[in-house]
Structures are given as structure tokens and as C-alpha cells.
Amino acid sequence: MYRNRRLMFGINCAPEIYNKVTSQVLSGLQGVNSIFDDIIVHGKDTAEHNVRLELLLTRLQEKEQEVQEENENSMCTEEYIRFVVDESTPVAMKASIIEQESRKDSELTDIQQLLKTRRWYETDNAQNFNSRELNEYLETINIEHRNTTPLWPQANGEIEIQNISIIKRIRIAHVEKKNLEEELQTYLMMYRSTPHTTTGVSPAEMLFRRKIRTKSPEISDYDQQDQEIRDRDSEEKEKEKIYAEERRNVRDCDIHDGDLVLVKQKEQNKLSTQIIKIICQY
Template identity: 50%
Template sequence: MTEPMARTQLPNGPWQDLAIDYMGPLPTGEYILVVVDYYSRYYEIEITRTTTAEKVIKSLKQIFATHGLPYSITSDNGPQFTSEVFAEYLKDNDIVHHRTTPLWPQANGEVERQNRSLLQRIKIAQGEGKNWKEELLTYLFAYRTTPHSTLGISPAEALYGRKLRTKLPELRPSVPDDESIRDEDRLKKFKGKEYADDRRRAAEADICIGDKVLMKQPYHNKFTTPFQTKPYTVKSKTGNCTTVESPEGILYKRNVTHLKKYRTRSEASESTHEKEETTVEDMSENRDQHTMEESPVGILEPNNTEPNNTDEPENSDKPNNTDEPENSVETEVAVDRPDVSRRPIRTRQLPAKFKDFRL
């Protein structure tokens, strides 16, 4: 079951809510720390050799020395982001830490999208035999000064409130309007959500607190079933993020897409029986409606007149009935035809390739 997409609310201003993630390892053994601003879509990168919590803190200090401290940071559940050292650093700087649902990278989609663009640029530089680190700087400058499809202005203009000067000739820049940024962001997100939900046929999951569910398990081999056999109990549900408890008492946090409602054999059979009855009723209603639409109000039939006896002569001695006229005229009366469902008749004909054959 795929639930409708949940869009991230636009922050009140630039550099307030950030998303961070590591991309790598690259073939050179290096990693790239990516820090994205949710408001302006402006992001900073840091190339490192290690991914420890100490190295993350050192990189963030350099970035925060330029842009200042944010209000919150969103990350995945990597060991460097869940360590006590990293938690202590965020606490000392009064930064709220949001962690995404495990095994659901879409929850941190903004930074994941930038990772894909960076990796694509690195591949292009490698294919052209260029220094990928220098090409990344060229790409970052082009990205920061190009109008964003969602914002309508460049990320640098949304962050700094001014346009960065490029080699392209232009007039004196104007200060961007925050209301226009929000309108563009709201419109683009709504269109993206509507398209994604319609394409995935998303629907609200019927999973509530206290329900028994089955949790999806990793694929190991062809004998691996999609879901685990033992049921889990739903303890809490916030949006698409659901916390379940195993029979051993262990808590797991998963996206609702990774869960399926658990039904016993009797419940499953009752559900199947109800679906079959509903299907039969719908088919019967559709057939009756189709018959009523195709059948006319009535058909015209002649009155039952007494057939002439051809054996008798034209001028018989039989007395004429004075109640009826001599030359009776057949009248047409509308008679209702009963509703009878008829199967369509298929026209049978030989294929065109046999038209020259005598069968």
C-alpha cells in the first residue's frame, strides 16, 4: 500500500532548517558531505576521507562560520549522526536534530536529489578526463546562480537576498520577494504531489494504533518472503512514520509502506467473500443498466386478426359480421417488450489471406 506523498513545509526563512547526508564512498576512497538549505535549496559540500562524527562536526563548524547556526538539522540514521558526540554538539549549539524513518531515504529527499546531481557531474568529468574536484566547483557556481524550477529565482538570491554576479551581462538586480518564493514553492509542490500520487495510485493506509501488522524483510534469496511471518503491534503513528513492537518487545520505526495489515485465515476468507459478493452485485447492476439503455420502450405488433381461409371461395354464403367493417384495417399497438439480456453476436468471416481459396 502506497500512501499519498507528504511534502515538507517551507521554513520561515533561509538557513533555518538544513538537511545533511554523506555521499560515497567514491572510487578514490573519498566521501562528500552535503548540507542543503530547505528554504533556498542552496547547498555546501565538503570532501573528506573519513565519515566519523568528529569529522562531521569539524566540517559543520566551517560551514556555520559562514552562514550561521540553523534551527534544525535533518539526517538519516547513520552512525556518525546518531553518536553521542554529534548529539552533544547539536545540544550545545541549540540545534534540533530530526532523524528520518529507517530504510526510507525519500524522507530526506532534498539532499538525496542533490547527491544524484553531484554524482552525475562527477561521472561526466571522469568521462571527459577532467579533474572532478575542479569541475564540481564550476557546477556549484552554475547551480547557485541559475533560477531554480521551484523557487523561480536562483538559490544564491534566495539565501543572500541578492544575485551573484556572473559573466552574463544583466541589469542591476532587484531584491526578491518572500511571498513570491512561497507561492512558487507551494504551487510546484502541489503539482508534484498530485502527479506522484496519481501515478502511484496512492491511498491512505488503514493501519491504526493497536493493529497487528507484518513488516517487510530484506531480500536474501529466491526463498525469501516479502514480509515476515510473525505479526507486530502498532504502537504509534505520525504521518507515514510508524513505530511497531515485535513479539520480543523490540521497537522498530518503519514507513507505513513497509507494513501490511495482519489478518487471520477467517478474516481473510470473510474479506474475500465480501469482495466476491460486491463484484457480483456490481456486475448485475451494470448488466441491468446496460439492458435498460439498449432496449426500446416497446415494439409495434399488428392486432391478432383471423387469417383468411384460402380453401373457401371468395364469395361464401357465410354471413358477414355486421359489427366489423368489411375492409378491416390493421392497427399498430405499442407493446412493452420484457427486459431480456442478450449476448452480443460476433460476426464470423474468413481472414483476408484466404480470400483467393475455394473452401
């Protein structure tokens, strides 16, 4: 009879077994919690946090456990955690108290002021963006809430590409040990002053109708017309539309009311099929 000395993550119960063993190793340590392969250490202040961290490292060394250096998060958490948890015990608060404290929050105030400048607000179909409270708030400030096409990730392509660039900049700043906020501001300045491939002008020029001051020497003034930019934008989008339709073999719809069609359905359980037959109704 043989016994495995390594835990195989191919089996379904492997994560639960790993989490159970990790909890046993860390049992008795205050301010230390494990979530699968992550270990969280918290304290009331930096001194208490460091003491608990030393005890954790000693316990791991006694149990012959190793921690990968690339997974150690050395970034300061005080910049992101704005509320102190008292002994990790949730405290029930009335809605009136939450609203009163929210009015004093400068970040929430900035978000509210930003939303009021918009005529419409577009999100995907996630539940946190389609809650009753959010829709009621948008109605009170007279903002139309629009949703992207369900199950169509291409509708969020522009945002996803922007997020990839921002995350890449954050990783570079972390590796080079530079200030995160300053590097993000530098990235935003470069993005706002760089001419867009579709419109031919930078986002700052379209917004302020002038070139913002950068390190690149130039003496030309803003001479772009809005209609010219709109025509160029429409032309580029039409090219992308033709290219996408050719790749997807798009053709005119010849389906009529009452025809039997195949429709892709969302997986509900292990026995549900990907395709179902329904009667088309316009």
C-alpha cells in the first residue's frame, strides 16, 4: 500500500483538506486567519501587527512550512483601510447613522459630484450595479441608467483594455518600489495628452479645446473642428464594424415569427444542455 506525500489538487476535496491543515497549523495565533493559500495578519497598530507576524513566521518554521517571497504583500495597508475593526466583531448600525457618516466621507462626495455631471450611466449586468438603491439614487439626480448587452464581453472591450493598462502600470510601480499614486497620475497624464488613433487628437484636446502643456515642445494651437473629429470617428468605427461582420460571417436575418430556432441557454445544473429549441416570437 502506498501513501501520497503530496496533496494532489486534481481531486475535488483537495482545497478543503489544504484549508483544514492550514487552520490546524495556525490554531492559537491571535490576529491570524487563513483563506486557502493566503494568510492574513491584522492588529490594532503596527507594533501589534509586527509581533503577531513574528509569531506566525516562527510557527511556520516549526511546522516546516515555506512562504513564497513573491506572494508577500509589502504595500502599506493604511492607505487603503480607512476603518479600524474592533476585535473583528461586527457592530449593527442604523441606516440613519450610515447616511450621516457617508455625508462626511470626502471620497463618496467626490463620486456623487462626478455622477451629477453625467446624463447617463452605463454599467454591465452585475447585481451590485443594478441594485434597487442605486437605481433609486440615479433617478433622484435625473441620470439614465444603461446596461451593456448581456453575455457579450465585447461591449466592455474599451474598459477592459484600459484596466489592463492600469494594472500593468501598477505592477511596474510595485516592482520598481515607486509611489503608486504618483505613477498613476503620470500614466493618466500620458494617456490624456496622447493623440487617439481613431479621432486623431488627444482626449484633453477634445475636452478643453486646447493642447495641455507637456514636455514635448510644440507651438501649434488647437484648430480641430468637432464635426471633423466626429466624421473621422464614424469612419473608423464603420471600418471596425465591417471587419467584425466579415470575421463572424454576419448575414441578413431570415427568421420569421413562428419558426423553430436553436437558442443558447445559461447552464443551470449539470444536466442542462447548452442549446434548446424554442418557437421564435417577435
